[in-house]
Structure formats: structure tokens, C-alpha cells
Amino acid sequence: MARTITVEGDLNAVDTRTLLTAQGSVTAPSLVIPAGMTKIKKIIATAAADGLAAGESVHFLRLGGNAVKNGEQVIVFGGEDSQTVQTGSDAAPSLGSYFMLGDVDIDVTPSDTLTIAVESAGVDVGDMTVAVTLVYGK
């Protein structure tokens, strides 16, 4: 048996820890680990930027909070390139495919609260939207 949680949010500056707390039309989904779930088994993460600034950055996920037994776990999940000499109408799309990490095996405490944060490092590439899904298991 597995359970899932998906959160998303904007990441608009480098070197800034940003909590993901929304889920589209659901503004405050529960980040409490479901009863009986003792591990994060899979992570799916995706990001795309508008490329309105020239730069390059990599993104990483910070999984923390009281629910994570062995302290905050930090995992890189993607990068973004942007060179903005071109005019906006000529700009290529930024199609963010997802990164899926299986057999994640992070120990968590059921019924305790998780924090899901993302951060970008490097040079700002503009505004970015990030979505993260966690799959819980035993």
C-alpha cells in the first residue's frame, strides 16, 4: 500500500529556501505523514523557468521537519539553462521533464509533520515553478 502527496510553488530567487505548501486549487494540503507509513519510497520532481534572466542554476529538494528521522535530506533534481540575447518571441520553450527517484528509503515517523522545501543555486534564470510528489510506503 502506498500514499502520495504533491505540492508545488514558485521559486523566484537563487539561494533561497522556499517551502512548497500549495497544491494548485488546494491551498494547504496536509503534510502530516499518513498513519502506518514509515518511509518515503519515491520522489518525483519537476521544474521549469520562464528564462527571463540569463544564467544557469541547479535545483535541490530539502526534506525535513519533525517527521524525518535522520535529519534533513537534500537531493538535487534538475537544472535550468538560459541565455537571453534573443528577443522574447524567439525564445525556445523550457520543457521540464520530471526526475523520478525510486527506492528512496528515507525513514519518517507516521502522523508527524514533514516540510518540503526547494532551493536553486547558481545564477538566477527568472521565475520558476516546481512540483514535487512523494510516495510513502512501509
Added chain:
Amino acid sequence: MAKLYRSREGQITAVDTKSQLTTLGSETAPGPLLVPQGAKLLKAVITALACDQSVAADGSFFIRLEGPGLPEGPETLAIGSSGVAVATGGHGSRSANRIEVDVPVVPANEILIFAENAGEDTGTETVGVTLEFIT
């Protein structure tokens, strides 16, 4: 048995130059990356790369893992490449990659992570690396 994840990131600004990854975004001095207590193996390496595409050139990128935390010596892993015909605009998203390795480690000892640009100088790159330890 659980897994533990430790990450660092940093920039490459010159070709054929070892560039140590020592920061973690808002954490400008996270300190040495130590093998966690109880870790038996470096099970996998997860890498992410971004290039500013500011030079019309092509290059490949790899990382070096070194230090007393690796009893069998340094390891190198290719992590990607980038090329553009003109430095007048480009945009792309890149997913991370996971490379399974099974490298022995020494708990409480340091692993140094370096990134490097080979081939032609492609501008500035940011590289992120996560080490996946298994206990």
C-alpha cells in the same frame, strides 16, 4: 536499513580546471561532506547540471570524488554535455540523473566533490551532486 542523502553544488568557470563543490544554495559554508555514521556504501550519485550557453562551443562535464572517505581511491563520473552554435539565446530544462555505483566508504571521513568542464569552454556551469549512502 535506510538511505541518507548529502549534497553540494558549485560553479565551473574555466575548462580543464578542477572546481570543488562546497556550497548548498543558501548554505554558503555547510562544512566538509562527511560519510554519515553507519554508512556502508555510496550506493549512487545523483547529479544535475546547468550551462549558461554564453559561448558558441561544445563541452562535456564530469565529477571527481576524492578524499579519505573513499578507501579505494578517487572515482570519476561523466554527468553530461552542452553545446550551442551561437551564443545569442537558448533555454533548456535538465533533469537530474542517478548513477548507481556501490563504492565502499569510511564513516566520519570526508569526501571531496569536484566538477570539471572538458572539451571547449562552454561558459559558466552550475553543478549539483547528491551522494546517496546506504546504511
